[in-house]
Amino acid sequence: MDSPRLLRRCLLAAFSAVLLASAAVTPAQADPTRAAAPEPRAAAAVTFSDTFDGPAGSAVNSSKWQTETGDNVNNHERQFYTAGTNNAALDGQGHLVITARRENPNNYQCWYGRCEYTSARLNTSGRFTTTYGRVEARLKVPRGQGMWPAFWMLGNDIGQVGWPNSGEIDVMENVGFEPSTVHGTLHGPGYSGSGGIGGAYTLPGGQAFADAFHTFAVDWSPEAITWSVDGTVYQRRTPADLGGRQWVFNKPFFLILNLAVGGYWPGDPDGSTVFPQQLVVDEVKVTTGESSGGAPIRGLAGKCVDVAAANSANGTPVQLYDCNGTAAQQWTVGSDGSIRALGKCLDVTAGGTAEGTPVQLYDCNGTAAQRWTVTGARDIVNPQANKCLDVTGNNSANGTRLQIWTCAGTANQKWTVG
Known part of the structure; x- marks a missing residue:
């Protein structure tokens, strides 16, 4: 079955009120012959890496990440994204922890009135972009009804062309009512919102993604994007999947990490949801397909x-x-x-x-x-x-x-x- 997914708004500091999306996807069955595959491109160059080393309670590296602030009416999300370290900080053990809290100490106002939750959203706009390569993050997601963690990318020209013409690549999204499943999706002109092109991966044996760290990645080249979880490829998309619509993924994109609370797709938290909840990020890395010299x-x-x-x-x-x-x-x-x-x-x-x-x-x-x-x-x-x-x-x-x-x-x- 398709999973309903609605629009998101990009809350970039450089430009606001830009619509984003989360889309309907058709789950794709992973090929069991592709499990536990080794990494490609042994000689590839690392163009971006953050292992989040630093003292507990310190902020992320501001030369790599900026923090977005505000709420999101378009998805009817419930959180207010804050600046500072209350909702995004290093833990002193090599992790970034993005924390969603049921609180509002500063009387933040949201689309529905006084905000009920705070969280954080970080991006690399103005600091790092990539065109092609392997984009990956090792994450442990939160659990509970209403939780919505994501690792994704937006076209760097969004300020000029708007969304969805900018394109969006969702490397990983999870919603709390699907603890064993993650989604990967493309959004662009004519295939945005509930019409996004994507698929899903489900852990075997009823395991939950919140139980352990997992590596979520896309291998991205001209005219093709491939999604994997822990090295298992579960879908590949090319312009042929777009039915003649425009492929907008041959240009620079920046990275985004966020933890949303509530919204049309995940639904709001309920009495079973325990706060605080955390998205724990062990590493974010981008490698190009360029090897130095040649290799067999x-x-x-x-x-x-x-x-x-x-x-x-x-x-x-x-x-x-x-x-x-x-x-x-x-x-x-x-x-x-x-x-x-x-x-x-x-x-x-x-x-x-x-x-x-x-x-x-x-x-x-x-x-x-x-x-x-x-x-x-x-x-x-x-x-x-x-x-x-x-x-x-x-x-x-x-x-x-x-x-x-x-x-x-x-x-x-x-x-x-x-």
């Missing part, structure tokens, strides 16, 4: 992606071969979606999308035939074809040609970069 891409039988005969001519076959450390096996995975060796790009021959279309080396030209997504599940996907890099015939012999094929989670489609 290993696959079936431990062999490497190889340019045949180390020949840099256009159209040279790309194959599987014993790893030997030569330049023909040194690949750079770019945040622009390209995978490069010998100064040229991994290319789907003639831009084909059919099963079995071979891949080759070719002059880098920025076309969809040269765009790839390396996922946390170790797939290398060509979004245009919606197919995976594949060893033909599952044959590990030297010289076996590589191709694209429908992603099946099989060993001949699993790759480790670096």
Whole structure:
């Protein structure tokens, strides 16, 4: 079933009264073959990291985060977001703690009258943005009816184009009445509010997300975004999912962490809700897909992606071969979606999308035939074809040609970069 989700408003200090959203999603079943996958891009560069080290009670690093203030009428949320450290502070043990309290010591006024709750919302606007890469946070969510924690992103041009034209990427949202489930969603022009495009992931065996820390991530490249929980990929979205509507995710976005109380989607707290509640953040990290120099891409039988005969001519076959450390096996995975060796790009021959279309080396030209997504599940996907890099015939012999094929989670489609 779809879960109803309504609009949110961005309360940025630089611009106010900007509508945001939370959307209806169709839960996606995780592929069990993709569990516990190792991290991609071993040589990737960390462009943003906060492990929240500092004395207990101290504020977050103001060079990385700003604090938003105010209420939110558009969702009928109940909290007032405060400045200072009463609702957002370090715990002295390497965590940021965002605390929702049932209190109003300063007589804050909300859309419904005197506010009943306080909480906090932080963002990196004006401090950090990213275009593509792996965006992740290790979090422990609160529990209870009416709780609504989120880790998400907004297009940095929201002040110029407004929402939803800015785009929104929800890495993780949880509502208290679904203790075992989180949601990941895209919002943009024509697919915002209850029309957002997304999916959900549910922990097995009735576990609750509030019981332990979990890592929530998106792997984001041109024309594709992939969501995972603890390395398990549960959905991937491309422009093909938008039904001809505009893909607005090839530009800078900033990060947001918040804990809302109440609202249309989670419902208000009730007699079962215990306060205070806390969203505990262990780490937030962003890594690019850029590796320094080159690195091998290993696959079936431990062999490497190889340019045949180390020949840099256009159209040279790309194959599987014993790893030997030569330049023909040194690949750079770019945040622009390209995978490069010998100064040229991994290319789907003639831009084909059919099963079995071979891949080759070719002059880098920025076309969809040269765009790839390396996922946390170790797939290398060509979004245009919606197919995976594949060893033909599952044959590990030297010289076996590589191709694209429908992603099946099989060993001949699993790759480790670096």
